[in-house]
Amino acid sequence: MRGRRYLIFIVLVVLAMVAVVLLNGGMGSATGPVMIGILLTAVLVLISVGVTTDFYSELVDSMRTESLLKVNACRFYLYGRGGSGKTTLIKSWLGGDIRPEQSTKFFAFYSGEKYVDLETKKQSRIILSDYQGQSPSQNTLNASAKVLGQPGRRLINAVFFVVDIAPRLERNNQPLSTEELIDWLATDTESKIQKRLEQHLEYIVPAILEIVFATVYSTNLLNVTLVINKIDLLESVVAMGCIPGISQANVDEYARNLFRRIEMNVREACDRITSPEHHIDFNVSIVSAANGTCVAQTFNEVLRRYANVSSNRSKPERRRTAA
Incomplete structure (x- = not known):
């Protein structure tokens, strides 16, 4: 500065x-x-x-931001309760020292370049929206049209609904470390996980999903993913024997079953806006933003599809010649 x-x-x-x-x-x-x-x-x-x-x-x-948002980019819209790890997810993919390009009290966005194909060294600009998550209106009514695109001409290519196994906890205004969270989760584990699940169920309900999709939808939307975060915490407490009947072999299945109702709600909301002319991929990804497990894979899958669609759209149509 x-x-x-x-x-x-x-x-x-x-x-x-x-x-x-x-x-x-x-x-x-x-x-x-x-x-x-x-x-x-x-x-x-x-x-x-x-x-x-x-x-x-x-x-x-301001001038730099205006210029940045006018370029073609793969745009990600993240939605989830506060403390679910949206910002950590973004920083895990882009790099821990990345700073938001623009930030308000409720809303921010990040930008960068990512390789689509390491072999050809092809790159694509990416833009990711982020918000605090205390209120759904922060990323719907108060979302930036510069990031999302104008109503009726939205530019969002992927929507990630982010849930997690355990909330963010703080001590002396500082978040607990992973080790401290594991210690906290190791006692009364199932009850604490269930309480966190109920918080997500209250936040991601069908009525809110309708508003979210109304906010972001256009034919540019290519992917909807339910991201289950903090699998590393679950793996740790399972290894400690804190959840009877669950082993490392079926920990992912256990995590997915926990959020099955949210998965169905998101899938149904996605299906309602899908048509034969406009297919939207739906995925469930189990990740750890803290240690990077499956984070790059989750984002890169969307980025590759965006690059393929963009490439096909830019190809000139072949003129048919009469036989």
């Missing part, structure tokens, strides 16, 4: 010097010195504003 301010400062100083040189031809007139004085005063005010406030840096950021 400071470097950007210095750059703006230098540009303004240079412009001021150029203006003075150009106006020097009028020094002989009565108004020449007055005009130069006014100009220098105005420039000094502009410099002061640029150095002491975020006005110019925010202007540059």
